[in-house]
Amino acid sequence: MPPCFACLAWPAGNEDATRRVEHLVWALQTHQPERPSAFRMPGLYLADLSPTGHPACRILPLHNAEGVPAGCLYGTLFRRAAGSLRPLDRLSPEETRRICRTGGRALMTEYWGHYVLILKTGDTIRLLVDPVSAIPCFYRRHGEIACVFSHLEACPDEFATDLTLDLASLRRLRVYDKIQTGRTAYCEIHELGGGQRLELSRPNASPETIWDPRPLASQPLHLSDQDAAEALRETVRDCVGSWASACGHIAMDLSGGLDSSIVTACLARVCNDKRLDIVHHHIRAADAPELVHAQATCAHLGLDILALDVAPSRALPDPDAHPPSARPWRNFLGLGFDKILPDRLRSPGTTFFTGQGGDHLFLMTRSPLGLTDYIRQGAYARLWTEWLNAARLSDTSLWKTFASNLPYLLGRPARSALETAIMGRLDRLDLPGGKSGEWLEGLPDWALRPGDLPPGKFEQISTLPHLYQIRDPLARASGRHVIHPLISQPLIELCLRLPVWQLCLGGINRGLARMAFSSDLPDQIRRRTSKGEATQYFARQLAGDWEKVATALSQGCLMEAGLLGRAELDRLLADRAMTASATFRDMLQLYTLEAWMRAARSRTARLVRS
Template structure:
């Protein structure tokens, strides 16, 4: 859970005091104190939420660290910078954290920047410059400023593109300020734009071509971030999957001044038991590995979501894992949970031939051939096949961020185009691998929505922090497959800090057997849930085709049933907000 706050906005500055007076009693009942005024906005947050003033009348809400991970509580030294834009850029260039930056504009308006990791939630509703910006719509609801209404056009979009995050939400009139984006409120007008872009870090001028230096930079950035977060939280539970990414987070926790515990989830079926690997990291950290069994009954399709959740994102497996980790966190009485989520994407685990295509285009024939050999070793195919796939990637028109999935939806004959995430606007002549990994990086922004944890504990994704993203984006895609290993630079960076067996893993456990068992055991319940639900009543599902699928046996290794969980996820969200 991020820091709680609400910012009240008015188009006419003289009306702000009246707005504040009208909700003063409700704000006091929520223990919300005024932390300052910035342009047309009044910011309210509990006293324990860190906030400090910036030169020129700005306010930073949240946690800020310098480049070596030391907490920052004073930016008065930036008073020499000539403009608010210069201060904002300096913060982005020399600091990182989980924060919102409120700044005044020249004509009495306000600009809000959400940090590139998205660590502080930010939903807003502005009509003619009047409205609110908040971490939690429950606050706005208590003030009488919001009531949930489902945006059915968004639901239709989500059915086609369930794993894409856009600024639009499932609640009518509510938008989300996405990570790295800025919201400008000027009089009766509001607009958004990019304050931080991942495309900047894949340009030739930023490219880090020395693998040794790249590994050092990534090790330093990741270690600094993990330790800074851990020492801020003082106690944590590390969710260990046994794979490379969560193990790297564990390695960075060594010698951190914090109390920690480690936990892994196991299932009644084979395939997901990672204790052999996870226990090695726990021993290295001097703690016992806790084990949590995922019972089949815990993987509900019909469950309560946080009030006013913005979009469908949490599904049955996530629900089961959430309960397991919450149980462990409660027993250990920790303040936060640490995840290796996003590591595959940040560490450039591309499954296409794009890295070899990138090497050809950026470095020529010799580097391209070397990357093709690495690609063939990585995927266990012939050099000829790897070369053919790389050439195809070079010369074919690049694909879009994702394809629509209309399976089991009623066809209306009206095409519903993909609404774009701001990171989907690729610059001209960008390399294929950079295009793919930044598109995938945008998808990781759904992780915070889908990771349900209770008890007010923060969920940390250090591998999706600004310093780690920047360090990894600077490393070209072909270096990440060096020696025929995926995530090669990350392995090199932590080669002296991870157990040999973990460092050199090429495979990882899967929950597919467990997920299929949940589907098989609950087919009748799923059928009633979908065919008697809101999506059906809105004419969005094809009941005949859906019934036929649910009644038919699945061939071996057929994973088409996973689409059913997408539909259940969306139906469950709708039921929580209807």
């Protein structure tokens, strides 16, 4: 189960609010199998809802020099320093003073990790989330009481009273289900995004952005290729080693790709055999198998590997099985995957590591716009080489590469890859896209507006909101806890400052990372530029459960709420052979939305009955 918490903040002098808080605290305590560990001070209560023995998350109380409580931090926190670090188990009064004086900003510059900070100074209560929003942070109000939580489904029903569906938000999720804008599927529940801060003590306060990647990226590092590779290698090793030090037993989910192989190599340096298991999910479908690549990495590193068969005959979850979360999550489709794990890997003390995040940071791209970035930095010593590299990376001719860059060299502003993807979905679904602001509202400003950034670097930055989606969004007692060590602030900030043409060294996607870890990887992995896919697995799984999905959608909540039209559903059902590549994706996305709508309706009905 992922890190999971619930928090209550209220005016300490309000007797009515205090009585209602006591009832909510009682509900939280009785809802858990074991009494949760908690932090409490006047006007603030936080409970850790994670299982006992969770190794990588804790409550850090904050106290000033006089010993007066100043709030607490939930999560895992490291100091900014070189090397593999141990997570902090306390903060000194002087550190607390700096954090309070800056309203939490000092956390972004002097520390890193996965955390939610609740800071209380006088009557002011502030909420702050780490830059990658690794621990979800939702909030709502019950009168004078602010309720903050990571997973609505792990909270008692008292947290879910008087909720109304946000149909407009659900329509946006139909267009692009990766979108995270601060809105959820309920009008009353909002989400605090990565690097944002909120003043909880002001009922109508809006979130403010504390962490913005654009100023970092506007100050690129000017390093030789060798020095850049060394900086990248050491930062990756430090981040992976630090996360490993925060965990007990680790199961590395090795896909067979470059990024997960790099994380595996870093773990092999710091973990002994008793602490580390290597697991590969061997997908049995028409997609090219990845097992041979995972085996090559383990053979090179002298590690054993456990291959777990994943067959498309595995049934999709039932449409009534989506947890009653604050919004739909595509991860619902993977419910039941944990059943294929051996018992020793199901312990709460086991943490799974992945290589997720490498595509965005090491830079998996075909864009030729790194050429503009190189020219705009004012150095021309390797102009011809970078022109050739841009053509190689994009697999286009030299003249087409130049034509792609010319508008930006003449002053065209950089474009947001996130905005382009959303508008493309609107076009494909034949939905009105004229008022683009309606569909983009709430997205981080830094993902939509480039400032003075060159086009290649802004393309990279504008995809970073997808990192928020790579986390544990559903709390389940049997669910695994997953850490993505590449999605760590020091590595993100380094990759923001490395030019995109250098990240794609030699005109090869993730070229700098390949150079940095050349001695840790077999040539088979280092030279591989293709990506593994599970497209045919999901298509075959849907084909096996077609009748279940079709029945659920034909007689379900989406139709009733007007979120799915009969003509659109008939068009999808007519393509049972899935000749259109988007059919199975749309069907599975709609099935997830339908399952969530049923969970929401079921919880509402239960609350009405009680």
